[in-house]
Amino acid sequence: MPGQTPDPSAGSHAEPVPEPVPEPIPPPSSAGSRGGVLLRLVSAGLFVVMSLFVRLATVEAPIGQIVFYRSAFALLPIVAYLMWRRQFPRALKTRQPAGHLRRNLYGGAAMVLSFISLAYLPLALATALGFLAPLLAVPAAMLFLRERPGAVAIGAALAGFAGVVLMLAPAFEGPRLDHDTIIGVAAGLAMAVATAAGRVEIKTLTATEAPGTIAFYFAVICALGGLASWPFGWITPTGHSLAYLIGAGISGGLAHIAMTEAMARAPVSTQAPFDYTAMLWALMLDALIFGLLPSPVSLAGAFVIAASALVVPLAGRFGARSEALRPAS
Template sequence: MPGQTPEPSAGPQSVSPPEPLPESPPEPTPSGIRSGVLLRLVSAGLFVVMSLFVRLATVEAPIGQIVFYRSAFALPPIVAYLMWRRQFPSALKTRQPVGHLKRNLYGGAAMVLSFISLAYLPLALATALGFLAPLFAVPAAMLFLRERPGAVAIGAALTGFAGVVLMLAPAFEGPTLDRNTIIGVAAGLSMAVATAAGRVEIKTLTATEAPGTIAFYFALLCALGGLASLPFGWSTPTAHSLAFLVGAGVTGGLAHITMTEAMARAPVSTQAPFDYTAMLWALILDAAIFGLFPSPASLAGAFVIAASALVVPLAGRFTTRSEALRPAR
């Protein structure tokens, strides 16, 4: 097995030991998968709240300024998390600086594109477009992480995507599409691709990096990137706008911590269907804050999304019970 000391060879001659094989990531345990799924559900809800703050902030603030606040005010909860884990400042040492740069390239692009989508689309529609990322994440995890998701995980992701299609259908009714919808949908589709690539890079980083390390460098580098947009013009935020900007940062930091912890505990492909539960929160917030009520097709899509998120744990419980009842041979 990787990491074990090879047994000495028989015979008088000395043989040089073989090159050590690269260590494989440990197999996820059932308890680890359960905790990873729970953390992913919490992360999905926090990301929706963050998106709400971002959408409210876009009324006054430009995208670069929102990126700065979203990232800079995510740093305090991340540092507090590292201190609570007794990993500060030791966790700031990294063994994969290039990996962090790649992750920030994908994640930063996804953040900017997500904010553009939120600026032009309703919260539920922008969130629905983000759900293309889990669908892309399943084949990406198979190709780049050598994960082997079962038929249940693949089927649940595809079923959730069918629910997203149902929710998107009303937005494309009518003879023409308005300019805002075209810009928002294009940004959302591009964001989904960048997000899927970023998730694969996060999973790679978790082999050697602590979750807090990944979250810290993402927030730090994105804050610097947002600050670089200052010469292009920032607005002077009102009290309400400032609250939205700071709220986006704090909830974004907490969401990123829980997401990264989830990635370290469970396979990417297993977590993918649970992203869809965020749509339920987006529908509620759209109705409560903006007075936007879903169409029957959107409600049907939300039901399909929720059902797909329940498939994996129910199937896992059924499999466990079946194995327990199987007679020993």
């Protein structure tokens, strides 16, 4: 019968039995992948909404106070998510307290620098600078993780920095320097460096820590760091200011949950391209709420950065596929 195991006592004249071929690992279901992509799109949009609330809050509130509200109110959806996953309070146990401190040092610095960038730049340009983080992760991985990225990834990183030059070009036009643009871009560059360093630490943490644990401690430690700025002067938020501050925290926490659930439903390489829809969200919100668009040269630089960052995951995906299709020697 088909599939029956041959009799081992058969004579030498029996036909040779071919080696069994291991069954391939089934890919994620198409429904699960679609759900993962949808959640990734929601996550990208929520992160832009969070950035919008932060930018509106910077009109009155100091950066330290925004960090506190962004982190403290993010704990509400994060804890609710952990309870829904039946991981609370079990998820609060950690094997790497020092690793969390290092990750939060980089992540907290990245948050502060990101908020400074949002205070001085249009939403779309500040969002584009955030895409430098995966490009900076290329040299960071070479230095700290001993990885050897291909020529495509290295070329994409260089192209991304060319995009930064294009974004800066309008600041040097005219008789006076545009100090706001220079401060915003400088903060955005430093934010990308801190984010890339934080991603290296997250990669180390994920060996023993659940995503919810990493998110929880990030929110707690950043909230404490923001609270430490209280003696340096906080406003008494009311009305719109209070709504912006709370909205930044809730939307940031929901964005992280959506991203975590997306990663559980679809391969990262499938989701990565959809992160760059954040540029479209940012451009639309800039136009609808602030009535502005960046200059054509700055906009071109922003899209060069986004396209370069998109190349890195796609190059890895197609490289892995080509390697799998290559015949064995």
